[in-house]
Amino acid sequence: MKVSLNWLKRYVDIKVSAEELCDKMTMSGFEVEEMIDLSKTMDNVKVGRILKIEKHPDADKLQVCQVDVGGDAPIQIITGAQNVFEGALVPCALHDSHLPNGAHIKRGKLRGLPSDGMMCSGEELCLKESDYPGAEVYGILILQGNWTPGTDMREVLDLNDVIIDFSILSNRPDCNSVLGIAREVAVVLKEEFHMPVPSFRTAGGNIADCMSITVEDYDLCPRYIGRAVRNLRIKESPDWMKRCIKSAGMRPINNIVDITNFVMLETGQPMHAFDMRDIRGAQIIVRRAKDGETITTLDGKPHTLNSDMLVIADSEGPSCLAGIMGGLDSEIKPDTTDLFLECAKFRRDSVRRTARTLGMRTESSARYEKGVDIHNVSYAMERALQLIEELDAGDIMEGIIDRNQGLPAERILQVPAASINALLGVDVPVPAMVEILNALAIATTVEGDTLTCRIPSFRDDIEGRADLAEEVMRIYGYEHITATPIRGALTRGKKLPERIHTDTLKNLLAAQSMREITTYSFISPKALDALRLDKEDSRRRVVTLLNPLGEEYSVMRTQLVSSMLTVLALNDSRKIPAVRMFEVGKLFLPKALPVTEQPAEIPAVCLGLYGPDEDFFTLKGIVETVLKRFGVNGDFTPSAEPYLHPGRQAEVRLPGYDAPVAVLGEVHPLTAADFGIDIRAYVAELRLEPLFAALEKQQTIYQPLPKFPASTRDLSVLADVDMPIAQLEKTIRSAASNIVEKVQLFDVYQGSQIPEGKKSVSYSLVLRASDRTLTDEECDHAMAKILKALEKINAILRQ
């Protein structure tokens, strides 16, 4: 809410500086977004009268002007503008002056002749046609009226003012008005608040004889007041009113329109003026629009309406979008003679919905959306009529049509003062509370310890002691709140097991040289195509945002891989040679589509890496480390993820858990290309629930260290090329499980000296018994058993 300091001064005596006022208002709950001292936008720009114009002897397009700027003697200014004339009053930027466009003007020479300043165009003074007539004319701004040369241009342009932009919180719609702000200013400055008291005379004739008003939908329009004014005398508004309207960034039109705008700005209550001749059937009907009804609003735009929207209609059809904008047909015209004035309360959510649906936002709708006070409706109407009389804009008819279903009764709260202090933890003296509340128009009396507060209707937000406590404290000053240690029972702060386990996981991965990343939880559905997921793949069952920022961020992710690949691609494209990354995130898996209940949020971790030292097995090593840390025993088996290399991927499954605990592999070249990755990259995705479950089952019990020495035997076998190494190892272990302690693979070889279709696999075996030193015979026996078992799967000792 932008408010002019000069306008505020009409209602409250402001003796402090604008800066101090802003500080005080900020600390009472009205944060100042911006303070613009208009007088600082320019200096040393004066009114000048052009006395004489001569051609520049050395330049065709320049004119040499002698200008009276109020000094002892005229000064010489050279201009290129052609619209100047002798006798004209123009703005002159004198030597060492500053303009609002940032220019610093100094004395200088133009084609050999001195120029003691510059005459300004409207543009150079940052003026628009609406700020000053002629401001957008090409050339120098020619001033209107009869100013004395030397007058400061700030006076001419009404710039001796400060505009303060207050941020109005949504619980204080009453302060979307100059009066509302002025009341708060008066309270923080401890000054009187002078609220205008409307009075006016009527001039015969009764509105009831020429108009009827029917409210069909009181649920959307709890109050509607109409008054009539005849014999309009439409003209310009006086300067003071124009200044006020301009200070709020609006444009003065004529006295009638200006009065409705002024009253809206002053009281926060929007009004609407109808040309009475255009109200067909002389009746106003406040009703929901019929589906398909149309209206052309003041801005010339046609709209098709539906039955959710409230309109002000006459006997023929809609003439106004309630609370948003009037119709083109019934606006005030220069020849309007009779005026129907509307002042009403419309339900805020109705106005909000309609305005949104039609894509309109006006000063009026903005105030209705925030909520207007039902009692303020009649005050605003009276204030408007007072101004009509004051500006001699017409003859006010007798009578008022006030349609409502009863006005809410005054609310009275009774609250023990002690309970307010108990919530705050400070001791605000009771008289101070009473003084503050009364200043805020909350009429308060005290009996014993009990405060009796009459809540004004514009303070809907005050419902109980907490609200009163806030009112007291924000004025009394929050600096009185002193910091104390939290009282109450001492409790131990606990983390959920999932959080502890997640921390364990993150730290473990960080120890594997991995960096944690953070990406958005919503992705583009195109990412699922890039992953080459089958049409039937369950990960295509995504929760879709109804109002996404764009397709790019429109579905909740059901996997983390695509986000990881995007990040790998970014790093690759920036020529970063190697990365290891992980992300812990949630998968959003809907129970049904479209979603009617919250989807399952499944915690998962994604690993991603690339670089000259990385391959499938570095990734597998990390996955194994994670599984080991969490106590998960599972076999790596071939998997069939479409986004992974068909021959370089694996998964780990656990009984009792549907999804794989881990899927890992090299990224499929087609997927990599789709994400813009030029090199081999490796990704894994792990579900955290089974990891955490396994960890919680883990019990660490000390195992005694071996007392007897181990024997080491090496073993090389020739196996079929397709024989999985894991099967060989399993066979070795199970053949002599009682004494095989360790099976260490140290070589896999194919090539010369190895028959076609075979591979040589070499192990170092550690054999040990827990209760004795193994004899050579025992070891030989075990090796024989192992070889026999290997032979059964066609793996023969290499000679």
Place this chain on the structure above:
Amino acid sequence: MRAQLEQIKENALKELRECPDLKALDGLRVKYLGKKGELTAILKQMGKLSAEERPVIGQVANEVRQTLEEAVAHRQEELKARELEDRLAAEKLDITMPGKERALGGLHPLSIVQEDLINIFQSMGFDVVDGPEVETDYYCFEALNVPKDHPARDMQDTFYLGENLLLRTQTSAAQARTMEHRQPPIRMVCPGRVYRADEVDATHSPVFHQMEGLVVDKGITMCDLKGCLEQFVHEIYGPETQVRFRPSFFPFTEPSVEVDVSCSACGGKGCRVCKGAGWIEILGAGMVHPRVLAGCGIDPEVYSGFAFGIGLDRLTTTRYKISDIRLLFENDLRFLEQFN
């Protein structure tokens, strides 16, 4: 014979002194003290001596042997020490050459900041809880005293997934969930991811992170709120930092305040960082609205409480002087590697 022995001794000691290494030393030992060595050879001739001479010469011979043995041992020590010295000298490294590095992994700056906060609040007795990111309208708004079509909903542009389903706009959604199944005393923080339909720019992200705090007990006052936040602020911004309450509005707290801290860049005098104000807004807080308590089955006449919401992304960007919030979500390795 005595002269012979003296001669051997003299020769041997000389050779030992000049002996260059352990191998040569061993040769000398064999030469003089070995079974076929010179000293042994002399001693073999002892038989030819008279009975009177024998013990005298024998003693001299033993003395010579002992002297030589000691000299060999001594020389051996010397040579060993020298050899070690030589080896160590030869093994000298250019220690300015780079180490065999194993890349340092690490957590995302947001995680680091979040963990710091968790530690602070956990040590003050706060439980750390979690809540769903896809929330119902009820927990995100209704239960927090924001009825449908309330203008306060305009404060936050919400992503909707369905009629009553949305991406939580605030971790405050965890308040009602906590209070519904727990009676006071309650002290909890809920860190997590939140969403608002803000277009992406240097200071806005549609995905960001908050940490909600909630304390409910008998006799909790605004002074407790200030005490709690002051502790946190002193941990994060340093013990000199001042805390200021400024009136504000949130539907689920009453009274509501914005919490400002004195600008660390200028100490409160006003500078570019704080835009001349001397204060920086860091979080919103307030006393839990009685209606929120009552809605969760906690009697506001008996209990009171406070709540606060900290923006983690903002805290992270200010702590590390990160100029653009988008860097947090871009995950350039060169960015991530700066945080350990």
